[in-house]
Amino acid sequence: MDRQNTIICRCEDLTLAEVEEVIAEGYTTIEEIKRICRLGMGPCRGSTCLQLIDRILARQKNCGREEIKMPTNRPPLEGIKMKELTGDAGEK
């Protein structure tokens, strides 16, 4: 696999090689990894990368995916424009 050109997190433009380097530094939970390299912190809210990072960590730890703890799921479920929250949604 071309690790330098395999994108794991599209929002933050993170490659497999970059993510593996962060893991090699000792950041072995998703909570820590996201804080260091912003994985999963973009507008898609981790919809792709969280499905990949647990596989990468499970492979490294030689365990099942279900053993990898997902980060805290924070609201809102998807991006909401502020004007929709303030009742100004009709404004251009």
Added chain:
Amino acid sequence: MPVKNKANVVIIGGGVVGLAVAYNLARLGVKDVVLLERAYLGSGATSRCGAGIRQQWGTEMNCALARKSMDIFEKMNEMLEVKRDIELKQKGYLLLAFSEKEMEQFRKNLKVQSKYDIPSREVTPREARDIVPHLNLEGIVGGAFCPTDGHVNPFLVTEAYANAARRLGVDIYTYTEALDIEMSGSKITGVRTDQGLIKTDSVVNAAGGYSQQIGKMVGLDLPVKSERHEILVTEKVEPLQGPMVMSFSYNIYCQQTPEGPFLMGYGDPDEPESYNLNSSWHFLEEMTRKATRLLPPLKQLRVIRQWAGLYNITPDRQPIIAESEEVPGFFMAIGFSGHGFMIAPMTGVLLAEMIGGEEPSLELKLDPGRFARGDLILEPSVV
């Protein structure tokens, strides 16, 4: 991982304050320093904070700590030989006044700030709009601006202190919880963790939102309380706003971070004392209403995430940085009242000097005895 069975100093809390103390102790040559963190480093208030660094305070102590901490942030990349740049951005803090009374308080604060060589100044509403062109000036009577205030990345500052401390020999144990502090009379003899006992006569309480609980382990009822403060972040956009915009009347702060998202928080005056970390719908509504009234173009931005952290608050909104009189060897760096991250660098220096018996680089007047004596100087500038 089993812990060492003895240490010169045990630091409880792996947030930025505990790590700054650890680094500075090791730098001063103190051996066998152990730091305990029950989850991962920065998992408490540090990585939940608003990432702002401000020197525009109202009390002498807060001004002194913030000013000297800024010096340290400015040279931190080199000082700590970081792997990742800490993302310091100095585009200022613009504080807005909505009444003459508020403006009078700003003027008083500016006088204190100038004593500490903080380059802040008064601004007119027109000057405020020159600094932040999309600002809605309605109701604004004036403001204050400090061009060297700004932003740093809390995750990366935490990492920088941790790595530097490890290089100097500090043992950092994550996922290791301090369960109790063992004592003989009023003297500390050890810290019991879920990974074993560490014998020591010196403990640093750097437990942030949970500092009250650590105090109870040595029989102290510390004059601090914790409350939830909420925050949200938007999608990334092109650079639009350099400075942090802050209002104590609106009780909000809002800044665009160097990566592009806007980060903003609102302090709910009715928030009860608790350890609650849940996000609320009420906050989302209040925050967006206030922020978009003050900064109308933000209406177009998407909120992508909200979260909460704990403020550990003292009666005068200034921290407690001291050794306990009742329990010698029990050191405290607690009660930061929402501004611990920005003054952590100097806190680390001063507490390490205190523990190591060195001459302090700044005369501290932040002992808990001040509350009993009643000589409170209330910090007026907290959101």
